[in-house]
Amino acid sequence: MARRNKRYKAKADSQTRKKKTSGDNSPLLFSFGEPEPVLGGNWGDYLGTFLQPNGDYYEPPISQKGLASLLGANAHHGTIPYFKRNLLRKWFTPNKALRPECLANAGFDHSVFGHCYFKKIRNPFGHFLRLAHLPALNMRRMKEADRFCMLQPNGADPIVFQPGEVVQLKEYDPTQQIYGRPQYLGGVQSVLLNEDSTLFRRKYYNNGAHMGYIFYTADKNLGEKDKERIQSQIEQSKGVGNFRSMFINIPEGKEKSVQIIPVGDIATKDEFAKIKDLSRNDILSAWRIQPALAGVMPENNGGFGDIEKITRVYYENEVLPMQNVFLQLNEWLPKGKRIGFDKPEFAQN
Structure with a gap:
């Protein structure tokens, strides 16, 4: 109760300070x-999972939707899961129990969400036929052991699977x-x-007249009329045709009649490239992938080294x-339908 009273008092004091400073010119x-x-x-x-x-x-x-939406935030983060999926599928041995596209989609889910799901397909007599991929985005673990359900759009009832019908593979x-x-x-x-x-x-490129300086006269x-003409010329420098120079002639003007005071001069203090490079390196490290395999252009003549050794x-x-x-x-x-992977030539010897 004492903590609650302190919060109310702090809130009231904050509102009082706002009232005191709202009318003055400080x-x-x-x-x-x-x-x-x-x-x-x-x-x-996060504390864990809850019903x-x-x-x-x-x-x-x-949030599973948040992880899926995050794929479109960056070029490297959005393409690396596909690269890992392709390598997983590349050396997969064809098998009737698991189609290559099902393995590839499950590999993508495992990389993005940390878990993937398969459904056991059986014939009318109950004999096992094959495994089918289930999208991890909408799969949920039910409170009963070894039982899962799939969420449906528009608030429809989830599809409930029988115990043991779904196989889950997950990261720890x-x-x-x-x-x-x-x-x-x-x-x-x-x-x-x-x-x-x-x-x-992008915003800076589309709006060349951003607040990068103060035009002081x-x-x-x-x-x-002269002031209005100068203001009009500055406003017209936005969008297409921006970054244009402007000529001003003031008869009998003084040395500092017109001054350009930089505020955020992106032309001389642009940290864009540095931020892109540093954040890109963090992303590649998080995925544990070499730049040569991620489509990164080398900045030196030597490149990233022997691509075969890196592979x-x-x-x-x-x-x-x-x-x-x-x-x-x-x-x-079953023993006759177990999956496997081939070894590449460089790994056979």
């Missing part, structure tokens, strides 16, 4: 606060054991920073572990 000072966490909360501070209001299934600890999450945790979460802030810098650059020889190291450190994740499906497959 200078207004302000400062920017701390960066806001992603989606209103820190990715690493949804009806109590039928568990809500994921991280130390905070909960119901859903998986994607490995790139530490780089989400860099993904958003990269997107923000690109959006800022202090000459009695400038009349009202071998990436195969051993990333592709093989991802293959081992999906080889766990053999625990649910």
Whole structure:
């Protein structure tokens, strides 16, 4: 109760200070606060999973739609999951129990969401036929053990699967054991920073007359019509045809009759390239992928080194572990329908 009274008192004091300063002409000072966490909360501070209001299934600890939307925020973050999916499918041995496109889609889900799902397809006699991919975006774990459901659009009732009908593969999450945790979460802030810098650059490009300077005049020889003409020329420099120079002639003007005071001179203090490079490096580190494999152009003549050696190291450190994740499906497959992967030529010797 005491804490609540303190909050009310602090709120009242804040409102009182606003009333005192609203009518005077004192200078207004302000400062920017701390960066806001992603989606209103820190990715690493969630408490776990909880049953949804009806109590039928568990809500994921991280917004699945948010993770899917994040793919469009950055060029590298949006294409690396496809690259990993392609490598997973490249060496997959054709198998009737699991189609290559089903494996590829499940590999994509596993990289983006941290978990993927398969449905066991059986014939009318109950014999196993094959595995079918289920989109991880709408899959939920029900409160009953080994039972899942799939959410439907427009608020329709979820599709409920029978116990043991769905196979789930997931990354390890130390905070909960119901859903998986994607490995790139530490780089989400860099993904958003990269997107923000690109959006800022687009706005600057489309509006060349941004607030980058203060056009200051202090000459009695400038009349009202002259001021209006200067203002009109500045306003017309926006959009197409911007970055134009302007000539001003003031008869009997003084040395500092017209001054250009930079405020945010992006032409001389542009941090755009540095922000893009630093955030890109964070994104590649979060995905643990070499720049040569991510389509990054080298900045020196030497490049990134031997691409074949880089591919071998990436195969051993990333592709093989991802293959081992999906080889766990053999625990649910009959002996004659178990899946496997071929070895590339550089890994056979």
